[in-house]
Amino acid sequence: MSERPDGIQRLFRDAVLEMTGYQSGEQPTGGKYIKLNTNENPYSCSPNVIQAIQSVAAAGLNRYPDATASAFRNAAASVLGVPSDWLICGNGSDEILTMVTRAFVGEGQTVRWPFPSYVLYPVLTQIQGAVGQPIAYNKDWSLPKAFFSGNGDPGLVFISNPNSPSGTQLGREQILELAEALPCPILVDEAYADFAGVSCVDLVTQNEQILISRTLSKSYGLAGMRFGYLVAQPQIIRQLIKVKDSYNCDALSIAGATAAIADQEWLRQNVAKIKSTRDRMSLRLQSLGFDVTPSSANFIWCRHRDQTSQEIYSLLKQNRLLVRYMDFDHWGDGIRITVGTDDQLDALITILNSIL
Ligand SMILES: Cc1ncc(COP(=O)(O)O)c(C=O)c1O
Numbered sequence: 001m002s003e004r005p006d007g008i009q010r011l012f013r014d015a016v017l018e019m020t021g022y023q024s025g026e027q028p029t030g031g032k033y034i035k036l037n038t039n040e041n042p043y044s045c046s047p048n049v050i051q052a053i054q055s056v057a058a059a060g061l062n063r064y065p066d067a068t069a070s071a072f073r074n075a076a077a078s079v080l081g082v083p084s085d086w087l088i089c090g091n092g093s094d095e096i097l098t099m100v101t102r103a104f105v106g107e108g109q110t111v112r113w114p115f116p117s118y119v120l121y122p123v124l125t126q127i128q129g130a131v132g133q134p135i136a137y138n139k140d141w142s143l144p145k146a147f148f149s150g151n152g153d154p155g156l157v158f159i160s161n162p163n164s165p166s167g168t169q170l171g172r173e174q175i176l177e178l179a180e181a182l183p184c185p186i187l188v189d190e191a192y193a194d195f196a197g198v199s200c201v202d203l204v205t206q207n208e209q210i211l212i213s214r215t216l217s218k219s220y221g222l223a224g225m226r227f228g229y230l231v232a233q234p235q236i237i238r239q240l241i242k243v244k245d246s247y248n249c250d251a252l253s254i255a256g257a258t259a260a261i262a263d264q265e266w267l268r269q270n271v272a273k274i275k276s277t278r279d280r281m282s283l284r285l286q287s288l289g290f291d292v293t294p295s296s297a298n299f300i301w302c303r304h305r306d307q308t309s310q311e312i313y314s315l316l317k318q319n320r321l322l323v324r325y326m327d328f329d330h331w332g333d334g335i336r337i338t339v340g341t342d343d344q345l346d347a348l349i350t351i352l353n354s355i356l
Pocket of ligand 1 (some may be wrong): 038039091092094095118160163164188191214215216217223227228339
């Protein structure tokens with residue numbers, strides 16, 4: 001760092017002073033927007049979730065919650081087909097990523113991720129005072145050979161699968177190959193895996209380096225509740241329990257998440273609706289002149305052939321529709337549009353028709 005600041009600022013760690021921090025997607029407060037910018041689910045969650053939360057609230061909140069969210073872990077274990085001591089829960093899967101980074105990465109160590117990807121990975125790396133090693137995806141969003149090399153001695157690898165912002169997915173055999181090629185944990189971030197229909201959860205039994213994070217924010221429609229979990233072998237879970245906040249999931253979210261994961265029929269129907277809107281959205285965007293990356297998630301990454309992405313983002317915003325404009329160094333820009341309801345898709349297409 002060039003110059004030490006003065007006052008209270010000088011007491012912060014250099015790593016914190018040097019970082020910019022996570023920039024979340026716009027959450028507008030004034031006026032009504034169609035919000036297709038943060039990959040939320042447009043539908044409300046299973047009604048069982050609300051009922052479960054209400055009954056816990058009615059019974060009172062004076063006691064601390066179960067520190068390891070056993071009710072959720074038991075319910076999730078039977079859905080996932082792993083023992084409950086292979087699971088740890090977090091306040092959103094962001095907290096799971098934080099725990100894993102905290103536990104495995106010390107100052108000066110290297111963290112690798114493919115680029116462009118989830119913008120939290122560099123932030124978590126910076127907080128640890130560690131060194132980020134982003135390796136660019138090939139233009140078709142496949143992994144380059146360099147990603148499998150031990151150069152730089154990575155202490156942790158993040159892979160968002162499906163990836164954000166592209167919505168593309170790597171095959172299970174590639175994840176296994178990666179875990180065999182590198183000596184470190186491979187955190188497979190499956191925030192969007194329910195929309196893909198393919199998961200690497202069962203690979204955890206084959207290789208202890210494979211760790212899978214999941215969230216209830218997307219496919220379960222519970223971004224406002226904050227609940228995520230990790231699937232990993234129990235010797236890993238036991239170490240992670242030491243670094244998590246003591247009561248990291250509250251009683252309301254544990255009850256809500258337990259009801260949510262138990263309602264697999266709601267999940268199946270919700271995912272089917274979103275996937276069918278996604279297919280229509282992809283075709284309609286292409287017919288309007290967009291290059292669309294085939295998506296396995298609940299969003300679509302695209303660029304228009306004639307008009308700039310930034311311009312399209314601004315014009316949509318003027319028309320009260322928010323999408324995420326993203327510009328990645330040495331890679332280029334594009335827009336990521338969340339799959340909403342069919343009505344929201346119609347509104348998007350109407351506005352695009354008027355501005356293109
Ligand atoms: C790839 C990826 N991982 C993790 C998350 C975090 O999800 P959560 O709401 O569970 O913290 C997001 C959120 O947008 C995401 O895009």
